Amino acid sequence: MTTITKTAVDPQTELQPALFYASAREGMKDFLEAVLDDPEEGVLLPAFIGWSANEGSGVFDPVLNVQARAGFYGLNGDLSVDVEKLIEMLETQKFRVLVVIHYFGRTDPRIAELRELADRHEMLLVEDLAHGFYSSRGEGGAGSFGDMNLFSLHKMFPVSEGGMITYTRADLVTTQQSTRPALAGTILSYNWASIASARRRNFESIAELLRSLPEHGTEFTLLWPELGDGDVPQTLPVRITGDNRDAIYRGMNEAGFGMVSLYHTLIEPVRSGFELENDLSKHIINFPVHQDVAAGALGALVASFQTCLHIK
Ligand SMILES: Cc1ncc(COP(=O)(O)O)c(C=O)c1O
Numbered sequence: 064m065t066t067i068t069k070t071a072v073d074p075q076t077e078l079q080p081a082l083f084y085a086s087a088r089e090g091m092k093d094f095l096e097a098v099l100d101d102p103e104e105g106v107l108l109p110a111f112i113g114w115s116a117n118e119g120s121g122v123f124d125p126v127l128n129v130q131a132r133a134g135f136y137g138l139n140g141d142l143s144v145d146v147e148k149l150i151e152m153l154e155t156q157k158f159r160v161l162v163v164i165h166y167f168g169r170t171d172p173r174i175a176e177l178r179e180l181a182d183r184h185e186m187l188l189v190e191d192l193a194h195g196f197y198s199s200r201g202e203g204g205a206g207s208f209g210d211m212n213l214f215s216l217h218k219m220f221p222v223s224e225g226g227m228i229t230y231t232r233a234d235l236v237t238t239q240q241s242t243r244p245a246l247a248g249t250i251l252s253y254n255w256a257s258i259a260s261a262r263r264r265n266f267e268s269i270a271e272l273l274r275s276l277p278e279h280g281t282e283f284t285l286l287w288p289e290l291g292d293g294d295v296p297q298t299l300p301v302r303i304t305g306d307n308r309d310a311i312y313r314g315m316n317e318a319g320f321g322m323v324s325l326y327h328t329l330i331e332p333v334r335s336g337f338e339l340e341n342d343l344s345k346h347i348i349n350f351p352v353h354q355d356v357a358a359g360a361l362g363a364l365v366a367s368f369q370t371c372l373h374i375k
Contacts, residue, residue: 080230082239083246087193087215087226092125093239094211094228095160098187104159105132107186110337111142111166111344113326120330121215122162122191134158135333138340141286142166142300146173146180153184163209164191167349168198168262168297169287170205178208187211187235193218194297196227197259203293210235218297220250221355258354259295265352265361266296272365273301282372286347298323298349307375308346314371320364323349 084090095106106126114120126133134156136149144163161181163171171177174190181188190209192199196219199206206212210232216225225246230236267290273279286300303311308324315322326344333340350364 075233078233080233080236081247082228082230082236082241083243084226084228084241085224085243086121086217087191087213087228088121088125089242090226090228090239091122091189091213092128094189094213094235095125095129095131097238098235099129099131099159102129102131105134105157106160106162107134107136107156107158108162109144109164110135110137110329110333111164111326111340112330112333113344114328114330121193122164122213123330131160132158133332135337137337140339140343142169142343143171144173144177146176149177150180153180157184158186160189161186162189162191164193165195165198165205167286167300168195169294170195170198170203170291172291174204174208181210189213195295196220197255197262197295198293200255201259201293201295203291205293207231216246216250220253222246222249225249261354261356262295262297262352263290265356265358266290266299268358268361269299269350269352269365272361273368276365276369278369278372296352298325299352300347300349302343303346303348303372305375306345307372308348310374311368311371312348314374315364315367318367318371320367321351323351325349 082090112120112123136152137145139145163174163177165171178188187210188208190206190212192206192212193215195205196214199212212229214227216222216227225243270285273285282304284302286302290296312322312324326347329341329344
């Protein structure tokens with residue numbers, strides 16, 4: 064006999080366990096310790112991963128900490144995965160975990176194919192949404208392909224520490240444990256939809272102002288011409304043509320504009336053999352688009368950029 068219960072009672076229906084940590088890297092380490100039977104099973108990562116003396120490397124440090132074998136694959140100039148090269152690499156090399164980074168909150172355009180590739184090679188897929196918390200809450204699909212998704216909450220909310228790991232495969236949660244469970248309440252205390260709209264609006268406004276500069280296309284280019292429908296940016300990345308990225312960074316920060324240069328130095332294992340990624344790391348700079356950025360300040364932000372573009 065067919066019956067229907069009055070309320071949902073099956074705890075497994077659409078279950079996606081969420082675990083909270085001091086940082087995304089702490090959660091990634093917890094994940095790797097649980098899923099790798101042997102560190103030699105290996106983790107495959109993109110070749111554009113930043114390092115700094117203060118912060119180390121967010122996604123690579125946990126791989127080092129568990130002493131897992133690491134491999135690296137190349138990207139295209141817009142930071143999307145070079146899928147064809149990755150396919151070729153996987154013909155001869157084997158890894159247990161494939162990490163895809165949705166850089167600066169932009170969903171990798173071929174994430175669905177990467178899911179299929181992970182299945183074909185029996186790899187667990189990690190969607191690194193360190194920059195993409197809000198993109199993963201929209202309709203764009205980011206976060207719906209990974210077996211595990213990682214989020215850096217201190218990059219997206221006004222908190223000094225915080226990381227979240229969600230599992231679309233609940234069976235992968237065995238020994239893992241939250242270390243900062245109270246963060247669930249913190250992030251539920253913000254209006255995600257309004258924050259997402261503010262970030263998208265700031266991105267669109269800055270992009271429009273940048274496109275109207277005479278230096279656009281020669282002195283600098285936008286990494287992405289369009290913001291994807293479901294994407295909510297962490298920052299707006301620009302590629303500086305000349306060699307004055309660091310001078311622009313310093314000049315604008317001294318003028319009071321919080322530009323970031325997240326990937327100014329790459330981790331040691333990718334410093335050779337990945338020319339495109341190393342070249343990009345010397346030329347990329349990111350504009351702030353976060354929820355505290357006032358629309359009225361954007362004209363001055365872009366004017367400062369134009370001035371600083373001419374510092375040599
Ligand atoms: C792409 C990416 N993944 C993961 C992380 C790790 O984030 P957290 O600082 O929360 O450990 C970072 C930040 O360093 C990052 O940029």
